[in-house]
Amino acid sequence: MATRHIISIGDFDRDxxxxxxxxxxxxxxxxxxxxxxxxxxxxxxxxEPSTRTRMSFESAMARLGGTxxxxxxxxxxxxxxxxxxxxxxxxVSGYADAIVIRHPKEGAARLAAEFSTVxxxxxxxxxxxxxxxxxxxxxxxxxxMPIDGIDVALIGDLRYGRTAHSLASALSLYNARLHTxxxxxxxxxxxxxxxxxxxxxxxxxxxDIREIIGLVDVLYxxxxxxxxxxxxxxxxxxxxxxxxxxxxxxxxxxxxxxxHPLPRVDEIDPRxxxxxxxxxxxxxxxxxxxxxxxxxxxxx
Amino acid sequence: MATRHIISIGDFDRDxxxxxxxxxxxxxxxxxxxxxxxxxxxxxxxxEPSTRTRMSFESAMARLGGTxxxxxxxxxxxxxxxxxxxxxxxxVSGYADAIVIRHPKEGAARLAAEFSTVxxxxxxxxxxxxxxxxxxxxxxxxxxMPIDGIDVALIGDLRYGRTAHSLASALSLYNARLHTxxxxxxxxxxxxxxxxxxxxxxxxxxxDIREIIGLVDVLYxxxxxxxxxxxxxxxxxxxxxxxxxxxxxxxxxxxxxxxHPLPRVDEIDPRxxxxxxxxxxxxxxxxxxxxxxxxxxxxx
Amino acid sequence: MATRHIISIGDFDRDxxxxxxxxxxxxxxxxxxxxxxxxxxxxxxxxEPSTRTRMSFESAMARLGGTxxxxxxxxxxxxxxxxxxxxxxxxVSGYADAIVIRHPKEGAARLAAEFSTVxxxxxxxxxxxxxxxxxxxxxxxxxxMPIDGIDVALIGDLRYGRTAHSLASALSLYNARLHTxxxxxxxxxxxxxxxxxxxxxxxxxxxDIREIIGLVDVLYxxxxxxxxxxxxxxxxxxxxxxxxxxxxxxxxxxxxxxxHPLPRVDEIDPRxxxxxxxxxxxxxxxxxxxxxxxxxxxxx
Numbered sequence: 001m002a003t004r005h006i007i008s009i010g011d012f013d014r015d016x017x018x019x020x021x022x023x024x025x026x027x028x029x030x031x032x033x034x035x036x037x038x039x040x041x042x043x044x045x046x047x048e049p050s051t052r053t054r055m056s057f058e059s060a061m062a063r064l065g066g067t068x069x070x071x072x073x074x075x076x077x078x079x080x081x082x083x084x085x086x087x088x089x090x091x092v093s094g095y096a097d098a099i100v101i102r103h104p105k106e107g108a109a110r111l112a113a114e115f116s117t118v119x120x121x122x123x124x125x126x127x128x129x130x131x132x133x134x135x136x137x138x139x140x141x142x143x144x145m146p147i148d149g150i151d152v153a154l155i156g157d158l159r160y161g162r163t164a165h166s167l168a169s170a171l172s173l174y175n176a177r178l179h180t181x182x183x184x185x186x187x188x189x190x191x192x193x194x195x196x197x198x199x200x201x202x203x204x205x206x207x208d209i210r211e212i213i214g215l216v217d218v219l220y221x222x223x224x225x226x227x228x229x230x231x232x233x234x235x236x237x238x239x240x241x242x243x244x245x246x247x248x249x250x251x252x253x254x255x256x257x258x259x260h261p262l263p264r265v266d267e268i269d270p271r272x273x274x275x276x277x278x279x280x281x282x283x284x285x286x287x288x289x290x291x292x293x294x295x296x297x298x299x300x
Numbered sequence: 301m302a303t304r305h306i307i308s309i310g311d312f313d314r315d316x317x318x319x320x321x322x323x324x325x326x327x328x329x330x331x332x333x334x335x336x337x338x339x340x341x342x343x344x345x346x347x348e349p350s351t352r353t354r355m356s357f358e359s360a361m362a363r364l365g366g367t368x369x370x371x372x373x374x375x376x377x378x379x380x381x382x383x384x385x386x387x388x389x390x391x392v393s394g395y396a397d398a399i400v401i402r403h404p405k406e407g408a409a410r411l412a413a414e415f416s417t418v419x420x421x422x423x424x425x426x427x428x429x430x431x432x433x434x435x436x437x438x439x440x441x442x443x444x445m446p447i448d449g450i451d452v453a454l455i456g457d458l459r460y461g462r463t464a465h466s467l468a469s470a471l472s473l474y475n476a477r478l479h480t481x482x483x484x485x486x487x488x489x490x491x492x493x494x495x496x497x498x499x500x501x502x503x504x505x506x507x508d509i510r511e512i513i514g515l516v517d518v519l520y521x522x523x524x525x526x527x528x529x530x531x532x533x534x535x536x537x538x539x540x541x542x543x544x545x546x547x548x549x550x551x552x553x554x555x556x557x558x559x560h561p562l563p564r565v566d567e568i569d570p571r572x573x574x575x576x577x578x579x580x581x582x583x584x585x586x587x588x589x590x591x592x593x594x595x596x597x598x599x600x
Numbered sequence: 601m602a603t604r605h606i607i608s609i610g611d612f613d614r615d616x617x618x619x620x621x622x623x624x625x626x627x628x629x630x631x632x633x634x635x636x637x638x639x640x641x642x643x644x645x646x647x648e649p650s651t652r653t654r655m656s657f658e659s660a661m662a663r664l665g666g667t668x669x670x671x672x673x674x675x676x677x678x679x680x681x682x683x684x685x686x687x688x689x690x691x692v693s694g695y696a697d698a699i700v701i702r703h704p705k706e707g708a709a710r711l712a713a714e715f716s717t718v719x720x721x722x723x724x725x726x727x728x729x730x731x732x733x734x735x736x737x738x739x740x741x742x743x744x745m746p747i748d749g750i751d752v753a754l755i756g757d758l759r760y761g762r763t764a765h766s767l768a769s770a771l772s773l774y775n776a777r778l779h780t781x782x783x784x785x786x787x788x789x790x791x792x793x794x795x796x797x798x799x800x801x802x803x804x805x806x807x808d809i810r811e812i813i814g815l816v817d818v819l820y821x822x823x824x825x826x827x828x829x830x831x832x833x834x835x836x837x838x839x840x841x842x843x844x845x846x847x848x849x850x851x852x853x854x855x856x857x858x859x860h861p862l863p864r865v866d867e868i869d870p871r872x873x874x875x876x877x878x879x880x881x882x883x884x885x886x887x888x889x890x891x892x893x894x895x896x897x898x899x900x
Contacts, residue, residue, distance in 0.1 A: 039663065039665070049374075049375060049378040052379060054375075055371065055392070058369050059369060059395040062341050062367040069659060070670075072372075074674065075649065075654075076651070078649040079652060083862075083864070086870075088863075090881045091862060091863075091881065092655070093885075095887075095888060262387070263383040263388075265382045281391065281394065285393075285395075287395075288395060352691060363639065370670075372672075372675065563679075563681070563688075565682045570686075581690045582694075584690075584694050
């Protein structure tokens, strides 16, 4: 696999991440060439819908003067009908200078990279990786505080939420401490916890966010999906006790920031939106400069 | 709400409309900078399909050097699943420099404008407004004659046809006289009629277009949808007696123009297409310079 | 019909084809102006899905600095609902500088050309023509050998495979000899065979590709669709005996090339991919320079 693919946040060491985020910051300060990727083509190949991620990559490409060829989930399925992923990737390689892939199956992005003649960026493959999300999460934290040694609370569905997994891994490079709060059955996978502890990360499980709200610097909220619960009463119960409210945040550190990969449903009270703690819309917006830096990295 | 949104034709006074149409005319005469919106991004967010309107906006953006990020109805729905319109808009604001929205619910565009950090253009929201259609209607009339004091016949479904409503309102600024011909039950809403009469507009209802075909300057035809009728016999009956034919137009003023927001089904005989009265394809084409002027207005 | 449409490979004489392929070769050698179609708009109007062909045209347009307005099959159908193709084309003509159309009905592209005010390129209409595919097939052959007088084997479903029909017609201009191998009932249509023989083409039918594998210069494989067979046993039987394998190719001429319009399913063993004979991915990639030459031809 060529070094220019971006498949997993684990492909980066700390220096690699810092360099990319520094570049994103430069871009954010409008220090970039708006024609840098003029005439270059990005194939956006999504085998499952993710309009937000797709738009963010296409926006990034357009800001740099490039063109995106978008292949939505419907088209992608008709394209792949009876065809192997390997063949689809080889064909698309012939039309573009880079490929962004999203796929329901873990490992699909790495497989794509093997057959592609152009750089591949993973935009999420099943329970696998979603490196651009992790990079924009880190970028958003860094806008408010140095990442080193901070206390980060992960709250919500930590079992299926791949964004939480990738972020936790990346934070281990920054000596951050992790606090986890999740409904029974939706805890952070134990092998990931073991893995992170081996890397020296301090991880504490808590029953209630209120125990530690005064202590943490970052509150990373993930969606709790209704489908994970046997009935709507149990969902409602959990959704209520995990909901972030202004009342809860009254006890928070002044500089605490609230992040969420979006879309949110019931996890964050809309009254939080106007609080200085709320950073989730900035976080979403930060996807553009971060993905611009990623595109420059693979295409230049 | 910032002044740069375009939500309703009612947001414009007559001078505002004339200025925009003057600008569209300049553009039509190729007096414009093809790179004026280079590097700018338009998010085209359609919660219901309208391929014509979408293409027209995207064409306008491309003519000015800009890029469109298109979010079709399927994608828009997957994006909004469980998410409020407010959140969707805040996220999309982070990816683009302006948003064009189409939504099945009246008032959606104004709500979007409240939450957007970038200008919003309404491309139709339910029974509400569709200002770009009205502006291109006026533009097409103006190509053939001064709008002041003309006689305009509105024919077809005037109850549900929002294009007829907006156009009628705009024409009241030009001292035009209105003639309405519609099947029973599909008349112009009485509160709109009252409203326009209060503004001093002369409105006359007619049973048959033939009564006034020799009198009017503009014949604005709207689609009569089969679904509005109890059975296909009654639809067929109405469709036949409201159909515009060369025979009907034989009695028209020489300069009369026939307009239709398209698509047409049975309302206009294809033999009319070659007549000098037919202007509906020019009207459709005029959507591009008019929308270019609108995009310049909100983005520059 | 204006001369600038490209509807059928039959619209070209041999000189016309050679000129276009020469131009494609120049483009392939990067001798072209990347801004040649800057500010120009291509409407890509697909009434049935063909993601590969769509992407290839959009890539070609982007490489020349132009913009594509893509209308996928879902959108195209909503656009055309109750509307004639003539009206759809007249409207789209108003938004773009050229139209690429794909349609399930034979003759649709020529009809579109009649009503369009801008050049139309046929990207496949039913059992009809698909000239860009034929041009890229010829281009790929020409990369390996002069086309004149070569022996070409067409294998697979030759009855419904329109790419095989168009290619056979074009090859008749180059004095090539044709060898056909197809399952019973899926032979090349007899009127086409008669037609080609009248033009002086030598056509031989064979029962088994092994009879002639040592003789041919080009092996053109087409997909055999499962739906053509009464049950999966008969499909499996045919699919197996028509499968191209490294073992089969062991007896081939050294310079033989294997082509396939893709997607392939079972027709070519993936082990063939690494052989020097395999050219189907290059063939797919060649769609871009060939379509760039086509776009330049109609738009300049």
